[in-house]
Amino acid sequence: MTDQAQQLTEIYRRMVLIRQFEEQVRSLYSGGAVPGLVHLCSGQEASAVGACFPLNDDDFIASSHRGHGHCLAKGMRPGPLMAEILGRSAGYCGGRSGSLHVSDPATGNLGTNGIVGGGIPLAAGAALGARARGRGQVAVCFFGDGALNQGLVFEVMNMAAIWSLPVIFICENNGYGEYTAIGDVTAGNSLTARGEVFDIPSSLVDGMDVLEVLAASRAAVSLARRGGGPSFLIFNTYRYGGHHVGDRQDYKDRKETEAWEAKDPIPRFANHLLERRLADPSGLAAIEEGVAEEIRAAVEFAKASPEPAPGDLRRALYA
Amino acid sequence: MQTMRTMTFAEAIVDGLANALRADPCVTMVGSYVLGLGPLRHHMDRIKREFPDRLIDGPISEAALAGLGAGAAMAGARPFVDFGTASFSLLALSQLANESAVARLMSGGQISVPVVYHMLHGVRGGGAAQHSTSPQAMLWNSPGLEIVLPSGPRDVKGLIRRSLKTDNPTVFINHAKLMAYEEAVPEEDYEIAFGVAEIKRAGRDVTIVATSYMVRVALAAADQLAAEGIEAEIVDPRTLVPFDEAAVLTSVGRTGRLVVVDECPLRCGIASEIVATVAERGFRSLKAPPQRVARADSPIPCSPGLEAAVTPSEATIIDAVHRVMR
């Protein structure tokens, strides 16, 4: 298999991994095993995988409340991630963070975040440090369309532009901030204008096409690595689930959902690989089986992990 | 002669709001109009039906919406601005502490800011650090804000009605765990004055001061204590600003023993302030050192066992009462 084919099948594997992971989380949540709420990213896999593919372990990401996909795409392992979501001691954060604040310094993950837009200044800060270190590291922050109206986004973009920070602002526009449609709360007829106002290169990308996401991300990462400053990418995408598991989704139109389901990034990419003979059906099936096994093991690992002992509490509070 | 009906806390909030909206055309609701009612949010349907033009859903822009509420209030409206989770109100802290709270004094009395800010505080279960904030102690330390902490349906209906009448900026703080709690509530329109505490349970042995959801937890603890022969008196201040200091001092004057329960972190929390007040003004009544039962000085962890370990509970209240009874 060529290098390129290997990379592409790896991209496919990662998207399948996220999709299956999220389905298991949904099922565990319905069974009462997950403390708090979870916000699943099914449908948005291309965005996470394509954006993280050009990144190394020592590049940074800051994620949002809908972050499991980013975490997996950036290299976190499904077992300890699942354990963290279940609040168990073998989780990445010892059960303290849960889904909303899970982080992993080893893979440069500054964490998911429960505050809309909360990770954006963190990513810019990491970028500032990266620039000082001069090793070509970059930072990526993910946020949703709901965050576009957070003042913090503008403050940080302004600074990133003035200081030419190696940070990439990625807005995963799935059309809804919680239960509210983007058009109801966002003035102006151009979303990219919010980056262009600071002369930050900004573009709209089909977030359901992993190759388009990959191309845009590679360009932005490359620009940042060579000192060319920030970029603002808007990935038009869709979440097949609700804002959180349990959301009745009565604000969504059936026709709209069907139209987006027809653009499902995973079968779409599979077709692409098959049509161009970059993979064959049995190869893809093997990938899917491999993922299923990996997820099964992850769930088992997570469920087997004990809850953290309260006596442990003060351990992680201060350095 | 009052007609009473059993209603949930969620329904009582909406009932009070509906009465306010009906009585005063200046009242407008801004922000997420589900108010954190969660599974009980269908109660808001009647407001959407009866007052469709008085509910406005805004973008996720806490600072601007908080400031909008303050500015509209200065200009003669009575906005009710909902933040949702109290943690998010911290994004608007400047608008609360630097604008709303100070305008009256800064202007020498010319400007009033009759805005109500609504939020849900406290440990709700799995919320972790950014969905579990109880900011009332911080806000009590920002003079100029009224602060309301209802503990039950009857209180919330009357207090919310009053909050939309006062000419001061009011922070109205509810709790997710109270939403489904039911009790008998008068059907008619009524208001409850600020600065008037209520004795939720009379008792001769120990005064337990509690607010919000902790009133429920304290009442449950009191039942257990009664089985041991300890009769606890639960004092619910209902508002922190204005604060009914006299009620607390009178109760401690009778019992001589004080436990204060509060969901804010221990240091500089509500409990600390109330204990300090009693130590200064009611020292001679005390037969034992007062006890604070509060959240641990820690961000809230996600895992349920860890979360429980840092949150006040019946067990920790009972322990504190035992200490004070020795």
Place this chain on the structure above:
Amino acid sequence: MTNVPDWKVKLRIFERMLLMRRLEECVLDLAAQKIMVGHFHVYVGQEAAGAAVLEAAGPNELLLTTHRNHGHLVGRGADPGKLLAEFLGREGGLNRGRGGTLHATDRSLGFLQTSAVLGGVVPLAIGAAFALKREKTGRAAIAFFGDGSLEEGCTFEAFNIAALWQLPVVFVCENNSVGAIGQAGGGYPTSISAATQLTRIPRVFDIPTRVFLDGNDVAGIHAAAVEALARARGGGGPTFIETLTTRWPGSQPLWPEPATGTTMLEMAYGDRQPEGLHAEWIRIHDPVLRVARELLAGGCERKVLEALDADIRRRIDAAAKFAIASPFPDPAGAADHIFA
């Protein structure tokens, strides 16, 4: 495109400007006497925009301003004695000494909270506009703020909401960063925005904008304000007007200094030439002298301007006497006015 207003309008604008200027000269004098309370900010060199907008404003508009409020307040008609008394922290002040120069306000003239937190007035202004819109009385809100406010996130949030809900508000951004020496030079921090032209920011939200690179163009600014207020009152939503002025040399250091001396109208007549370090600023950038020259060129008689100035100086003298004589507030009343 500029409208040339009726010269009577221009004279009224000039009167406001001269009142602002003489007030600020008095403030600098009081500072020299060491009786000004706390740090203060003067409006010298920026009078044109404020006066032109205030001339366009109706009696029922609601106004918001910032720490740089002296010009807006006196230009709108606030009693200069009570204004100065407020700066001196006296009981006779507009705010009974509680707000000082940073929060001076006059509710009877339509001013709401005067905020000294950068960006603070912008959300308040959209709130005022929100209330006015609901009242359906065709009134508008006017917000005065500086270029620094455009770095604050809440400003962006507020612009988004103003545009979304078509709120009746006129945003007046008085950009005085031209010629500022910046923090490194011992002066004020100047605005640090990647938006090379500040009007690009409100345009992100499709808010109509006007920019006056010549911030002393009273005719143009007045016309723009008239148009913006008509748009707001008519339900057409917000407008953003930016005016740029070359910073007065006395406002360059952190504490204002009387760098250009007392304004002498004779310099407009040509009877005197500006001298000294800042002669160029006086000659080219002083808005008061410029508008005086325009009035004279338009046929206004010198004696009209002189009489106006004499009257204003009398009023300011009387105001200063009132302010200095006003007692300090009784400390027993320190807790007054916290709550209604």
